[in-house]
Amino acid sequence: MDAAPSRAVMLYGTEHEDAPAQVLRAGPLSVEFENGALRYVRFHGIEVLRAIGFLVRDENWGTFTPQISELKIEEGAADFAVSYHAVCTDARQRLTYRATISGMSDGTLAFEVTAEAGTDIRTNRTGFVVLHQAALAGHAVKVTHSDGRVVLARFPELISPGQPLLDISALDHEIMPGVWASCRMEGDSFEMEDQRNWGDASYKTYVGSLLRPWPYTLAAGTRHTQAIRLSIAPSGSMGATAAHKDSPVSVEIGGETDALMPAVGIGVPAAEAEHAVAAIDLVRRLAPRHLICHTDLRGEVPPSTLEAYRRLAEATGAQVDLEIIIADDTDPVAMLDALAQRLAAARLKPASLVVSTAADLLSWQPGEDRPTQPTAQSICAAARRVFPGVKLGGGVLTYFTEINRKRPPAELLDYVSHTTCAIVHAADDRSVMETLETLPAIMASTRAFIGGRPYRIGPSAIACRSNPYGRAPFENPHNTRVPLARMDPRQRGLFAAAYLVGYAAACARGRLDAVAFGAPTGPFGFIHRQADHAHPWFDTHDSNPIHARSVYPAFHVLAGLTKGSGRPLVATAVSKPELIEALGWRERGRTVLWVANLTAAPVEIALTGPAAATAAVLDAQNFVRAAFDPEALDALAAPLPTDRIKLDSYGVARLDWPSA
Secondary structure (H helix, E strand, C coil): CCCCCCHHHHHHCCCCCCCCCEEEEECCEEEEEECCEEEEEEECCEEEEEEEEEEEECCCCCECCCEEEEEEEEECCCEEEEEEEEEEECCCCEEEEEEEEEEECCCCEEEEEEEEECCCEEECEEEEEEEEEHHHCCCEEEEECCCCCEEEEECCCCCCCCCCEEEECEEEEEEECCEEEEEEEECCCEEEEEHHHHCCCEEEEEECCCCCCCCEEECCCCEEEEEEEEEEECCCCCCCCHHHHHCCEEEEEEEEEEEECCEEEEEECHHHHHHHHHCHHHHHHHCCCEEEEEEECCCCCCHHHHHHHHHHHHHHCCEEEEEEEECCCCCHHHHHHHHHHHHHHCCCCCCEEEEEECHHHCCCCCCCCCCCCCCHHHHHHHHHHHCCCCEEEEEEEEEHHHHHHCCCCHHHCCEEEEECECCCCCCCHHHHHHHHHHHHHHHHHHHHHHCCCCEEEEEEECCCCCCCCCCCCECCCCCCCCCCECCCHHHHCHHHHHHHHHHHHHHHHCCCCEEEECECCCCCECECCCCCCCCCCHHHHHCCCCCCCCECHHHHHHHHHHHCCCCEEEEEEECCCCCEEEEEEECCCEEEEEEEECCCCCEEEEEECCCCCEEEEECHHHHHHHHHCCCHHHHHCEECCCCEEEECCCCEEEEEEECC
């Protein structure tokens, strides 16, 4: 028997694990201290702030990891105190800072930093950021401006494309009736952006202003002092949410609804097309309903790539949806006509297409001047002329932020689309899973400006398919957790399988027409292949001739989700969506339910609904079997003897009931 991978590799695809946070308490005030920052500031169990951190970002929006030393933590019954020294450095620049943090049982919290530039620092942002949780959408907030004026506003419900609040000195919001939290920012002016644009489950108030020029320089030898101060008044009687915390986790399965499961597809980057053909039997088992095939007309499109797209479509029966990039300030008719000739030579017939200019792959601030040619209208006209009868999509090939800031002419389109990335600003495990919380707001905000046009998302993955905010996605050769990285190791672990269930469930509830995920192989893949970076355990076992090509846990989930395409959804009610997610539909005389544990802690789930279920569980216990058997879930299916099911860390279960 071959050696099993480590538990870390099974969960995360890497031996590296997130460092555990340290919980600090001062009476009813609690915070999590993690790598020099604070997360989940709670008072009497109620979340007040999502995070407070001091960040140093370079001119490409890369975030330095502080090297912390001299860490001192003191904790008493009614207070706590933290102090440390930090260094942010690379080959060219160096900044150091000293930080002190104090918390009191009355809810008072202070985080103070004095930084010194050891060299000139070219930075897009250096200073504090404060995150308010996305659950505050639509809630009132009192804004204190730098001149002392206090204005009543609201956290945006629909996602704001620009900064909803400017010139901020303090923000006050109600954490429960009659109890207000005041967060004061000192040392510079602050402004807010709606971080839900990038998938983060928060509103971010940050130092400085994007209305100023950036990057900017902190001169060598200069000192910079900032502080964040939190207070709560009145404290009153706040018997908090322990009852909710201790209540069981449950999923209630209801009847059939009038909503349908979106058509589920898969992305095929040009670089992976021929690799996917090499694994065509496994791609066939995934049975995607559509293939999103990428073509960049700024360079050569090899005939072998187009032939690979055709072979994949023939093998799977999937329709081909083209993503097309054209150069800026070019004749779209000429470029698309040349592509049409190549497609005809390859006998590849697209069912739909989206055309993007190179400029629209980049990020632009609202109101910022951007190239005006070719226009969206001229691109639509060219696509209709060259590809008559082919459905025409519009939007962006990048993320929701970019479509929110450049909204497409929906009236000219057959559908609208964009993608998402789960690691734009943060790449720790909890932040990635929290991006699922933001998908409903992304969908509602898009619906608000596209009207009744069909809506598609994808191909989306945890990792970054393109970087609108810098030169390119970051490399990640050491299999760590890196924001905006081209490869995220969790794609190979159970983490991605659970994330996929949560993502698909959100898209189903959002009544999307279609959703696509990842790629057959490669950094966003579901099927392993050797690459220029290490894949712990998988590389060793796929090089062994006695083994067939292996698959990742998310392969089994995607193969199941594609079977649900177009099926009527059943109602599901989840008691704690921050812990688990569920998605179900009617399929050929049975009800199919997928349940996922979105956390690293085991969870027991009570099921309410039909009895006599069959369950197949995908978790660390059967990881190896699932890696080498693409039909493993069918083989693992067994009667569920009770109305409860236990899921280990990031475990996924497929449950079946005969339909009444």
